[in-house]
Amino acid sequence: MFSFCTDPDVLGQFQWLSCYLTTGKHMSLYVSVVVVLVLLAITAPTALLFGFGGAVAARSRIPPVRWFGKSYIAIVRGVPDIAFFLFFVIALDQAFEWMRHKVLCPDWTDPIRQGNDFVVCQAAKLPLSSSPQWVHETYGFFVAVLTFAIVFGAFAGNILFGAMRAVPRPQLETAEAYGLSRRQTFWRILVPQMWVFALPGLSNLWMVLIKATPLLFLLGVEDIVYWARELGGTKTSRFTDYPHGDWRMYYFAGLLVFYLIFTRISEIFLERLMQRLTRGQATTGGEAQRKAAA
Amino acid sequence: MNKLILSTAALALTAGFAMADTVRLGTEGAYPPYNFIDDSGEVAGFEREVGDEVCARAELDCEWVTNEWDSIIPNLVSGNYDVIIAGMSITDERDEVIDFTQNYTQPDPSGYLAASADADIEGGVLAAQTGTIQAAFIASSGATLVEFATPEETISAVKNGEADAVLADDAYLRPIASEDDALLMLEKTELLGGGVGLGVRESDGELKAKLDAAIQSMKDDGSLNELLAKWEIGPGF
Numbered sequence: 001m002f003s004f005c006t007d008p009d010v011l012g013q014f015q016w017l018s019c020y021l022t023t024g025k026h027m028s029l030y031v032s033v034v035v036v037l038v039l040l041a042i043t044a045p046t047a048l049l050f051g052f053g054g055a056v057a058a059r060s061r062i063p064p065v066r067w068f069g070k071s072y073i074a075i076v077r078g079v080p081d082i083a084f085f086l087f088f089v090i091a092l093d094q095a096f097e098w099m100r101h102k103v104l105c106p107d108w109t110d111p112i113r114q115g116n117d118f119v120v121c122q123a124a125k126l127p128l129s130s131s132p133q134w135v136h137e138t139y140g141f142f143v144a145v146l147t148f149a150i151v152f153g154a155f156a157g158n159i160l161f162g163a164m165r166a167v168p169r170p171q172l173e174t175a176e177a178y179g180l181s182r183r184q185t186f187w188r189i190l191v192p193q194m195w196v197f198a199l200p201g202l203s204n205l206w207m208v209l210i211k212a213t214p215l216l217f218l219l220g221v222e223d224i225v226y227w228a229r230e231l232g233g234t235k236t237s238r239f240t241d242y243p244h245g246d247w248r249m250y251y252f253a254g255l256l257v258f259y260l261i262f263t264r265i266s267e268i269f270l271e272r273l274m275q276r277l278t279r280g281q282a283t284t285g286g287e288a289q290r291k292a293a294a
Numbered sequence: 295m296n297k298l299i300l301s302t303a304a305l306a307l308t309a310g311f312a313m314a315d316t317v318r319l320g321t322e323g324a325y326p327p328y329n330f331i332d333d334s335g336e337v338a339g340f341e342r343e344v345g346d347e348v349c350a351r352a353e354l355d356c357e358w359v360t361n362e363w364d365s366i367i368p369n370l371v372s373g374n375y376d377v378i379i380a381g382m383s384i385t386d387e388r389d390e391v392i393d394f395t396q397n398y399t400q401p402d403p404s405g406y407l408a409a410s411a412d413a414d415i416e417g418g419v420l421a422a423q424t425g426t427i428q429a430a431f432i433a434s435s436g437a438t439l440v441e442f443a444t445p446e447e448t449i450s451a452v453k454n455g456e457a458d459a460v461l462a463d464d465a466y467l468r469p470i471a472s473e474d475d476a477l478l479m480l481e482k483t484e485l486l487g488g489g490v491g492l493g494v495r496e497s498d499g500e501l502k503a504k505l506d507a508a509i510q511s512m513k514d515d516g517s518l519n520e521l522l523a524k525w526e527i528g529p530g531f
Contacts, residue, residue: 024334086365090372097373117497118372125373130316133357217362230324230331233446236469239326240333243473246450 008241020242029227033258036213036223039141043148044206050153055160073161076154085215089147093126100124137221144219148209155205163198164190168282196277196285203270207263228255316355317501318375319345323360325445327465327525328381328490331360340525341379344398347517348492351508364424364443367391370493376501377494381463383427383487393496395505397489398518402528404428406480407467408459409452415482418458421448427487428461452477465527 004011005019020026057069076084101112101124108121122128127135167190175185214225232248278285321329323337332338337358349356359375370378370392383401384394404427406415417436422429424441432439440457442448449470451457459480460467471479492509494502512518519530 024336025331028335090368093374094372114497117495119495119497120373129318129376130355133359136318136359222360229444229446233324233444234449234470234474236326236473238469239330239339242333245474246446246453248446 016242023242025227025231028222029224029231032222032224032227035141035221036216039145039148039213039216039221040210043145043152044209046145046149047152047156047205047209048202050149051156051158051160054153054157055164058157058161059164069157073154073157076151077158081151081212081215084151085147085219088150089143089219092147093143094118096126097124100126140219140221144216144221147219148212152205152209156202159198159201159205160194162201163194166197167193171282193281196274196281196283199270199274199277203266203274206266206270210262210266211259224255224258228252316357317349317377318357318359319349319377319379320359320361320366320370320375321345321378322363322366322380324363325381325463325466326469327527328463329379340521340527341381343521343525344512344518345377345379347512347521348505348508351511352504354504362443367493371495373495376498377492377505379492381466381490382493384489384491385427385430385487387430388493391496392493393498393502394491394493395502396509397491398509398512399490399522399527400529400531401485401487401489402463402465403483403485404431404461405464405467405483406459406461407449407452407471407477408480409455409476409478411478411480413458413480415459415480419456421451421457421460422462423448426462428463428484431484431486432461449477465525468526 002015002019002022004015005022008016008019011019054069054072057065058073060066060069097118097120098112101108101120104123105121110119112119127139171189171193172185175189180188213223216223217226228251229248232246232251234246235243237243274285275289279289280286321337321341323329323331325339327340329337329339329341336342337360342358345356345358361369361375363380366378366380366382367388369375378392382388384397388394406413406420408415415437418438419440420432420437421440421442422432423445424443429439429441440451442451445462445466448457448460448462452460453476461484464479464483467479471477492505494505509518513531522528522530
């Protein structure tokens with residue numbers, strides 16, 4: 001990076017460190033921080049959407065839809081995350097490839113499952129094995145987002161399902177008395193009022209999601225914990241210009257600070273959001289706000 | 295005549311496609327000198343050079359991918375990459391699940407790295423990476439096995455006293471022992487495995503044949519021996 005970095009052996013401490021922290025490998029670490037943040041920014045709303053869909057389905061009056069919603073929430077919540085991540089992602093990827101195979105290579109005669117192998121025609125590969133590495137990485141990233149969204153969507157679904165039931169019954173009865181249809185009651189009365197009941201659960205979920213990002217490496221996305229472990233590991237002088245001992249402790253300490261700052265900022269933000277959502281609600285918190293203002 | 299020209303053109307086109315076939319090489323990237331991530335964040339090491347040369351000779355377009363050791367075989371059979379090149383010794387158990395090319399290293403004796411020369415390797419606690427031939431060897435011996443996901447953690451286990459010694463490939467342990475005064479190599483070695491080979495899917499016979507031929511040509515002209523000597527990986531062929 002810097003011009004004086006050509007021979008790290010002769011550098012002073014500060015210069016050595018500035019060279020060390022700007023190697024290509026460290027750049028990968030910094031990039032992975034951005035990747036994790038982007039992943040969270042995309043996953044959180046997607047998971048909320050999945051959860052909302054799950055909760056609405058679980059409340060449906062049509063039995064098959066209700067069964068679907070309830071079993072989605074129950075099954076995904078019941079399966080351990082790691083098992084889900086290891087099994088489901090490979091299965092999901094193979095399901096995509098299987099469907100593409102059926103459409104794109106109809107005259108393929110060999111079986112797709114050959115012993116342990118999963119073989120589809122070249123054109124059905126997802127992404128195509130000839131596509132550049134960044135396409136593979138982007139694809140891996142979106143599979144990661146989808147998996148996270150499905151897993152956390154189930155938890156969010158359960159929270160929202162509970163929150164919808166926690167909205168005081170008289171509110172809904174009043175709406176009906178005013179002649180609002182079921183749909184109107186749902187969107188205008190129930191949904192705006194349920195967030196205040198859902199937020200404590202959702203904020204927990206957000207915290208868990210932040211900490212679950214290291215599971216990314218199981219999906220082939222190189223996240224911060226992977227790079228911290230890789231960079232912190234003992235480096236002997238034969239294989240690097242910057243040999244050092246086992247520095248994983250420092251790297252993990254850095255991660256600790258990163259995660260603590262991140263969760264603290266989240267807490268402050270969620271607290272403000274809670275204040276905002278409580279305003280004018282028929283809850284003890286809303287009542288307290290009204291009295292304080294009066 | 296026209297038809298002939300057309301079919302030659304078609305043939306040339308398909309040949310062109312075959313040339314552009316991309317083969318993805320999966321490695322661990324945490325096992326120097328076999329494979330590791332260098333300062334610029336690229337895969338490097340003995341297998342990087344062997345892999346690039348094999349690809350050049352087999353006229354394949356190769357792409358490097360890193361994958362955790364634990365899930366390196368499942369990801370191969372499900373098609374996320376096409377070749378495992380990760381210091382993986384050829385064993386019968388693995389051969390049931392995937393296929394191996396011919397070996398490109400001689401069976402390298404595995405060494406013990408310990409904190410003291412009188413470490414108990416017969417009945418003590420020995421560390422090894424999960425799913426390696428060394429782990430299987432310790433499990434069938436009298437010693438207690440502790441397994442770790444990465445090679446790095448096995449070394450830490452010896453340094454902090456959790457294990458008496460670590461059993462791993464000699465080529466991996468030697469550079470570590472030479473730079474850390476607190477660690478030393480024991481005299482005893484174990485001859486395990488049938489050398490390191492490239493892992494491919496059992497259904498990928500064509501690719502296996504190409505890679506085999508390329509490795510053979512590297513053995514024949516001595517370029518493989520040069521690389522083995524350069525990275526200090528066991529005896530040559």
